Amino acid sequence: MEIKKTFKDLGLRMSKQRMAVLEFFEENKEGHFSLNEIYEKISQKNKNISFTSIYRACKLLEKLGLIRHISFEERHIHYESNLTPHLHYQCLICGKIIEESPEWLRELKKKLDIKDFLITSYRIQIHGICKECQDKYPEDIRRKLRT
Amino acid sequence: MEIKKTFKDLGLRMSKQRMAVLEFFEENKEGHFSLNEIYEKISQKNKNISFTSIYRACKLLEKLGLIRHISFEERHIHYESNLTPHLHYQCLICGKIIEESPEWLRELKKKLDIKDFLITSYRIQIHGICKECQDKYPEDIRRKLRT
DNA sequence: ATTAAACTTGAAAAAATTTTTCAACAAGAA
DNA sequence: TTCTTGTTGAAAAATTTTTTCAAGTTTAAT
Numbered sequence: 001m002e003i004k005k006t007f008k009d010l011g012l013r014m015s016k017q018r019m020a021v022l023e024f025f026e027e028n029k030e031g032h033f034s035l036n037e038i039y040e041k042i043s044q045k046n047k048n049i050s051f052t053s054i055y056r057a058c059k060l061l062e063k064l065g066l067i068r069h070i071s072f073e074e075r076h077i078h079y080e081s082n083l084t085p086h087l088h089y090q091c092l093i094c095g096k097i098i099e100e101s102p103e104w105l106r107e108l109k110k111k112l113d114i115k116d117f118l119i120t121s122y123r124i125q126i127h128g129i130c131k132e133c134q135d136k137y138p139e140d141i142r143r144k145l146r147t
Numbered sequence: 148m149e150i151k152k153t154f155k156d157l158g159l160r161m162s163k164q165r166m167a168v169l170e171f172f173e174e175n176k177e178g179h180f181s182l183n184e185i186y187e188k189i190s191q192k193n194k195n196i197s198f199t200s201i202y203r204a205c206k207l208l209e210k211l212g213l214i215r216h217i218s219f220e221e222r223h224i225h226y227e228s229n230l231t232p233h234l235h236y237q238c239l240i241c242g243k244i245i246e247e248s249p250e251w252l253r254e255l256k257k258k259l260d261i262k263d264f265l266i267t268s269y270r271i272q273i274h275g276i277c278k279e280c281q282d283k284y285p286e287d288i289r290r291k292l293r294t
Numbered sequence: 295a296t297t298a299a300a301c302t303t304g305a306a307a308a309a310a311t312t313t314t315t316c317a318a319c320a321a322g323a324a
Numbered sequence: 325t326t327c328t329t330g331t332t333g334a335a336a337a338a339t340t341t342t343t344t345c346a347a348g349t350t351t352a353a354t
Contacts, residue, residue, distance in 0.1 A: 011289050013301055013350050035340080050304045055341075063239045063292055068274060071218035075312060076340055089264050092210045104258055111251055112271075116278035117236055124259075124271050127215060131263035142158050145210050146330085160321050160330055182311080197333045202312075222341060223311060293301085295354100302349070312339070319332070324325100 006064060017049045021057040025067055025081045032070055032080035065120025072097065082121045085109075091130035093144050098130070153211060164196050168204040172214055172228045179217055179227035212267025219244065229268045232256075238277035240291050245277070 003022065007014050020042050033041070035058065039051045058079050061067045069077045070088070073095045085105055089098040105124075112122055133141065150169065154161050167189050180188070182205065186198045205226050208214045216224045217235070220242045232252055236245040252271075259269055280288065 010285060010292060012292065015302060015349070017303070053303060060292060062274075065239065065274070069218070071216070071224065075224055077218065077222055087259070089261065091264075092212065092267065098261075098264065100261060102258070111249070112234070112273055114236065114245075114247060116281075117238075117245065117273075117275055118281060119236075119273055119275040120239065121275070122271065122273040124269065126259055126264075126266055126269040127209075127212070128264050128266040128268070134265060138157060145157060145159065145207055162321070162331060164332070200332060297354075308343070310341070314337070321330075
């Protein structure tokens, strides 16, 4: 298992708390979760893990390039697995998120390469207005804008 | 001025506070700023504007597609002007940000288009490890990882 | 299996950031 | 100018993020 070697090389220890967070992202490759959501979901299975440990494990796993964080309209951080690059389209009005994984995304990584930088993850977020919100009457949009 | 028409159509008013924030981003097309930074910089010029107004103006301008928010290693939100698409490379270890604007970025927008979604902005963030941090001894990296 | 050294955890407090409230004010239309 | 309605500011509230430090674990060596 490659992760264990990385931990060892860096003098880090594989505690059961970190393991739980790693497993969580292995089981949840698709979604993106706030720290609280991760905490709650892990707590349902394994009671012996604190919010603080989740917080720290996520920060660590991000630095190791295993997960990445992302921020949507709600201002708190979400984390997601770093395995499947995809696009996030988010509507600025209603907040809805549409995910896409087009073919050309695979070629993009080569283009992103620059000298002297070791890429561990990348993400593309697109903002705009979804069909439903485009169709809304100005009054509805106006109300949303003020919130 | 097109923005004024948008405001009018939506029943929004062009207050001097909103104007100040708009001007701020016109004068600062390049950087990305936390709400506090925006507040402090605007306050230096124009004393009659509260943090709350900056907060609300930024949320509004983002929904109108004029600015966009972005979150780096520090977890609070930064805003940046929506005029010049560019890439952000951030080192996961030291936090340093490298910005690039390669030629091919212009063609990307067409590829991003999907049905029924009106794009107002997009951004690409790349994470990894910079040259300097790659060269560091494990001890230094280890220390950073624990922070 | 023990032990020592170093790393990690958990609970709580602290810090920082974001959001709401509501009375007073201001912009824009008539 | 006046009226209607949108906006502001200050403070409080809510939420989220981060630190602290004593106690507990992990790992490697004995």
